[in-house]
Amino acid sequence: MKIAIVGGSIAGLAAALTLRCVGHDVTIFERTAAAMRGHGGGVAVLRQMMHFLEQHGHAARKTLAVPIEWRRWLASDGSLIEEGREIVPFSSWDAVYRSLSEMLPSDVVRYGEAVTNVRNLQGSVEIEIDGRETVTADLLIAADGAGSGIRAMLFPDYRSSYAGYLAWRGVVEEARLSAHLVAELDNSITLLRERDALFMTFPIPALDGAIKPGERRFNWLWYRNEPDAAALSRYLTDREGHRHHASVSPGELSAEATAYLHDCAREKLPPVFQQLMTHTQAPFVQAIFDALSPSFAVGRVALVGDAACTVRPHTASGTSKAAADAIALAQALSDLNPAVDIEAALATWATARRAELGPLIARGKQLAQSFGLGAITQ
């Protein structure tokens, strides 16, 4: 089949890989220009994504993650209160993105092309690119992320819901940090839990993928409750005055939001984390949303990744979930008897996949609650 994918991030690339493996002709439309890619933060990469990359021929375990051994909890004065072994590999969005991209022929992704409309027709899908070009495909896969425009077109009454907290984030080159600070943070994920916030930092690969000491970066995330709608709106308004729905990218935070972040850091964080923040050139912020599409397929349009379901980040499962979506979708679309109704095969896949994600969604909310993050549910 001729399959179009909207979104060339983790879920879109993973789906392209698996769908090509079962013989389909795949094109990805990604609105961002190629040169603009590669500015994501750190991600924990669960075994499923590692396994997925290795199945597709990438030596992920050796190259993707910075090896660490410890999970360390600090008190607010910076003293160590608890230490245990850590087994999750920590990587970066860029490294996962690059690993997936390198396994696809370069002409599979059409960069700088936004899908502006989609129409389910009898036996095909019509896709409008940038309001000027129309292409037709047998299927369309929406991998356009947590704020999915395709989901909004399919389900205009559905809204994702703000979970009540923000992730303030940043990435610092190791070379900018003192040897003493690196020694304190090295070889571990280091965390601090407050009543309504959770700070964590861990080493991640350099932008070029280097994982050698001295060349790596340190990623930090500070989850902080923000129940005040007016404050949320101010922090999501960038330096040009543009109000974003869920995130403000590196380099675009307003002066007010940056000052607020630094004030909070001075007031709440131990010196070791304050120093990390001081050396961060371009902090950014993401509001945490819950989203579960009313269905994962409508006619010949299927949703995968965060477009289908956005789980809380504490499960560290976003990339692995995207890989699992891609595998399940390719299985559903392989060896189809031409007499079998493709829409029926998609609908069966969608119902099964949506049901499978229930426990993961619940786990994400439980973890958030255990950290005191977001609205407390009874």
Ligand SMILES: Cc1cc2nc3c(=O)[nH]c(=O)nc-3n(C[C@H](O)[C@H](O)[C@H](O)COP(=O)(O)OP(=O)(O)OC[C@H]3O[C@@H](n4cnc5c(N)ncnc54)[C@H](O)[C@@H]3O)c2cc1C
């Ligand atoms: C604070 C935070 C921490 C996280 N930590 C982790 C972690 O540790 N481990 C983990 O596995 N996951 C983590 N995640 C989740 C993870 O980042 C995502 O689940 C994962 O990147 C999959 O995203 P995606 O590909 O579905 O969507 P996205 O990465 O959002 O990509 C959507 C793509 O679609 C493109 N697009 C959108 N609309 C259009 C259009 N109309 N036309 C063309 N292109 C379009 C966008 O430009 C983008 O490239 C975290 C998320 C957050 C918010």
